[in-house]
Amino acid sequence: MINTILRNIIRFIVLVLVQVLVIKNIELGIFINPFIYVLFILLLPFETPKWMLLLIGLFLGLTIDMFYDTMGMHATACVFMSFLRPSVLNWFSPREGYEYGMHPTIQYLGIPWFLSYSAILVFSHHLILFFVEIFRFSETPSTLLRVLISSLFTLLLIVVSQFLFNRKKEEE
Amino acid sequence: MRNLFLFIWRNYFIFLFFILESLCIYLVVQNNYYQHASFLNSSNQFAASILETSANIKEYFYLKDVNEKLAKENAELRGKLFVSFAVTTNNTRTINDTSYHQKYTFTSAKVVNNSTNRRNNYLTLDKGWKHGIKNNMAVFTSSGVVGQVKDVSENFCTVMSLLNSKTTISSKIKKDGSYGPLSWDEGDSFNTATLHDIPTHVRLAAGDTIVTSAYSLTFPENIMIGTVEKFERKSGQYFYTVKVKLSTDFKKLSHVFVVNNIMKDEQEELEKKSESDTKNNQ
Numbered sequence: 001m002i003n004t005i006l007r008n009i010i011r012f013i014v015l016v017l018v019q020v021l022v023i024k025n026i027e028l029g030i031f032i033n034p035f036i037y038v039l040f041i042l043l044l045p046f047e048t049p050k051w052m053l054l055l056i057g058l059f060l061g062l063t064i065d066m067f068y069d070t071m072g073m074h075a076t077a078c079v080f081m082s083f084l085r086p087s088v089l090n091w092f093s094p095r096e097g098y099e100y101g102m103h104p105t106i107q108y109l110g111i112p113w114f115l116s117y118s119a120i121l122v123f124s125h126h127l128i129l130f131f132v133e134i135f136r137f138s139e140t141p142s143t144l145l146r147v148l149i150s151s152l153f154t155l156l157l158i159v160v161s162q163f164l165f166n167r168k169k170e171e172e
Numbered sequence: 173m174r175n176l177f178l179f180i181w182r183n184y185f186i187f188l189f190f191i192l193e194s195l196c197i198y199l200v201v202q203n204n205y206y207q208h209a210s211f212l213n214s215s216n217q218f219a220a221s222i223l224e225t226s227a228n229i230k231e232y233f234y235l236k237d238v239n240e241k242l243a244k245e246n247a248e249l250r251g252k253l254f255v256s257f258a259v260t261t262n263n264t265r266t267i268n269d270t271s272y273h274q275k276y277t278f279t280s281a282k283v284v285n286n287s288t289n290r291r292n293n294y295l296t297l298d299k300g301w302k303h304g305i306k307n308n309m310a311v312f313t314s315s316g317v318v319g320q321v322k323d324v325s326e327n328f329c330t331v332m333s334l335l336n337s338k339t340t341i342s343s344k345i346k347k348d349g350s351y352g353p354l355s356w357d358e359g360d361s362f363n364t365a366t367l368h369d370i371p372t373h374v375r376l377a378a379g380d381t382i383v384t385s386a387y388s389l390t391f392p393e394n395i396m397i398g399t400v401e402k403f404e405r406k407s408g409q410y411f412y413t414v415k416v417k418l419s420t421d422f423k424k425l426s427h428v429f430v431v432n433n434i435m436k437d438e439q440e441e442l443e444k445k446s447e448s449d450t451k452n453n454q
Contacts, residue, residue: 050185058192065199072199079196083189132200 004045012060015040020067023157031146034153035074037064038125039161041082042118043105046098050086057082070133077129081121088120106162118158123151224298227284227426234426245314276392279303279430281311284328288362288422293333295319299430300327310390310431316420317341317397318428320390329430335362335422343367343397344385350374351385354397354416362422364401367414374412376403382416389436 019037040060044053061075068074089104092113106114126147134143180187231238281303285296299305301324311318311331319339322332332339335356344351352369360366367382380400386393398418405412 051188054185054188054192058196061196070200071203072196072201073204076193076196076200079189079192083185083193086185132197 008040008044011043012040016060016063016067019064024067031149032153033146033150034157035064035126035129035150036154036157036161038078038081038122038154039158041078041085042121042158043103044085046089046102046104053082053085054079073129073132076132077125080128081125084121084124088117092117106159111159114162115155115159119151119155122154122158123147126151126154224284227282231282231426234424237424238427241314275433275435277432277434279305279432281305281329281428281430283425283428286333286422286425288333288335291337293335293422294322295331295333295425297329297331297428297430298327300325300329302326304432305329305430306432308390310388310392310395310433311428312391312395312431313420313425313428315396316418317384317391317395318420318422318425321430333422334365334418334420335360341391341397342385342388343382345370345374345376345400346381346383346394348374351387352411354382360415363418365398365416365418367416368411370403370412370414372405372410372412376400376412376414378402382414389439390431390433392431392433 015037019035023034023036037060041053041057044056048056057078057080058075061078062072064074064078065071089098094109094113102108104114104117109117130143130147130150131137279299281297281299283295284298285294287293287295295311295318297305297311305321305324307321307324309321311321317334319331319333319336321329323330334341337356339356341354342351343354350370352367354365354367357366370376378400382397382399384391384393384395384397396419398416398420401415401417403412403414
């Protein structure tokens with residue numbers, strides 16, 4: 001239990017640092033803005049209480065907002081994403097349900113499951129984020145394009161990072 | 173009642189979600205100038221059309237005032253014409269045209285939204301980056317200082333009014349040049365402001381003129397701010413705190429000028445450079 005909490009805290013710090021120190025500085029134009037930090041919410045254990053999920057989302061969003069100087073925008077998107085997570089998990093649950101001790105990762109549930117699960121959540125996060133950022137509907141087509149392309153990049157980064165850092169656990 | 177609580181308890185997740193989400197949106201709107209502007213002011217297209225119409229109508233009522241002001245300004249400008257100098261004095265003839273560089277350019281704009289009764293007041297003008305407006309440009313009318321551009325969209329810009337807790341304007345007393353920061357403090361109404369840090373050896377009198385000083389990067393020198401209403405020295409301090417009666421009538425604003433300081437970047441760069449040089453030498 002304490003091990004899980006510690007691991008999540010470290011993951012939180014690492015992901016936030018990667019986001020604000022590395023990815024923030026890589027400027028690939030306005031259409032490609034990956035936000036890999038949402039991986040933190042994706043990887044939270046299945047047993048996380050729902051209310052805690054929302055508060056964690058809020059906290060994560062506000063932390064990112066502090067570095068991006070966009071008070072509240074990332075928080076809005078993260079809270080929305082945390083809100084969707086339980087329903088999405090329900091949707092994709094295997095026939096016999098999730099087993100105790102499982103984690104929502106590629107290693108436990110396979111690539112197709114992980115991809116569809118994270119694609120929906122990442123897309124919804126980016127959708128809210130970019131629309132709150134632009135704050136009007138008159139540029140909807142270009143905003144949607146931004147959402148789509150950025151989501152794809154975020155997903156790519158997430159999957160790559162999963163393969164890079166989670167293999168160790170299997171060997172243990 | 174019990175059922176209500178039960179209902180809320182059963183659906184606490186959704187309620188909590190809505191509470192947190194509204195908190196987030198509140199934060200967004202409060203802390204980001206663009207969203208603030210489009211949420212409360214006139215970049216929001218629906219509100220813009222209404223406000224613009226109402227500004228158009230309001231304009232008619234001020235036509236007489238505006239005309240008078242324009243006529244006065246015309247007369248004043250005519251007085252400054254090169255021709256009118258050349259006739260009366262010999263000195264002006266020696267002035268060579270090339271010795272002047274244009275430092276400021278002016279854009280006129282119409283006020284489409286304005287507030288005077290909040291602690292932090294903003295105005296919205298009908299000129300945006302399409303017309304060359306940038307952040308931090310100074311805004312004034314022929315009667316005095318108005319504020320500073322805070323945020324710019326395509327066709328509109330929001331201006332942090334002088335009537336804002338965050339405003340400070342470097343100003344001076346016209347007759348002897350002693351200067352201090354002017355701010356809009358608690359207890360100031362829509363037609364007064366407070367000038368701080370005027371040393372006590374200055375001989376102040378009610379009615380003295382306060383203008384902008386040359387130390388400001390945004391405002392040109394000698395733009396009217398107001399007149400001294402009263403001044404006091406708090407015990408133990410060596411400075412006067414001066415209550416200034418503003419010359420601009422913020423309740424009647426309709427046409428304003430936006431000032432672009434062409435040499436601002438050059439000056440800023442130079443100052444930054446010498447600052448960092450001193451730091452490096454230490």
